[in-house]
Amino acid sequence: MDRRLLAAVFIIGILSGAIITVAYYKTKGSMVQVYFSPDGGCEQVITHYISHARSSIHILMFSFTLDSIVDALIASHRRGVEVKVVLETEQILSDIYWKLKNAGIEVRNDTNPSFMHDKIAIIDGEIVLTGSYNWTKTAEHANNENLVVIRDVGIAARYEMEFQRIWRQSAG
Numbered sequence: 001m002d003r004r005l006l007a008a009v010f011i012i013g014i015l016s017g018a019i020i021t022v023a024y025y026k027t028k029g030s031m032v033q034v035y036f037s038p039d040g041g042c043e044q045v046i047t048h049y050i051s052h053a054r055s056s057i058h059i060l061m062f063s064f065t066l067d068s069i070v071d072a073l074i075a076s077h078r079r080g081v082e083v084k085v086v087l088e089t090e091q092i093l094s095d096i097y098w099k100l101k102n103a104g105i106e107v108r109n110d111t112n113p114s115f116m117h118d119k120i121a122i123i124d125g126e127i128v129l130t131g132s133y134n135w136t137k138t139a140e141h142a143n144n145e146n147l148v149v150i151r152d153v154g155i156a157a158r159y160e161m162e163f164q165r166i167w168r169q170s171a172g
Contacts (some may be wrong), residue, residue, distance in 0.1 A: 047068050049127060078103075
């Protein structure tokens with residue numbers, strides 16, 4: 001095969017892989033979805049999973065400015081879903097913190113003297129939303145970010161243990 005043709009096929013393969021914004025991977029008892037931003041639908045995916053939560057939503061979030069996600073959390077809370085959120089300490093001054101708190105959602109500040117840099121939601125003890133994606137307008141529309149959705153009870157349990165550890169140490 002001609003080297004130029006081989007190089008062209010290789011480059012097309014790489015570009016095709018880069019264009020795909022959602023990939024599904026199935027392992028034993030698990031499902032993983034991968035999303036990328038900017039404009040890859042991460043915000044919509046997060047609001048979808050929050051809106052469909054049945055029993056609990058536990059969140060560790062470094063930075064959070066998207067009103068659509070706040071609205072979904074408040075609606076889930078009003079439906080009787082347990083919603084608990086730990087935010088990085090500097091977020092206490094944000095409108096998001098007070099919107100959640102005023103809606104009756106349990107919100108705490110991380111007390112780690114360094115950053116709590118997590119971006120995690122555990123939904124119903126079986127779905128984990130994680131990745132580099134902060135729940136911000138900049139992450140959705142400007143930054144190169146990723147969101148990974150993992151549906152696996154064992155992995156969710158491990159993330160839940162970390163959530164509970166930070167929750168116990170955080171300030172209400």
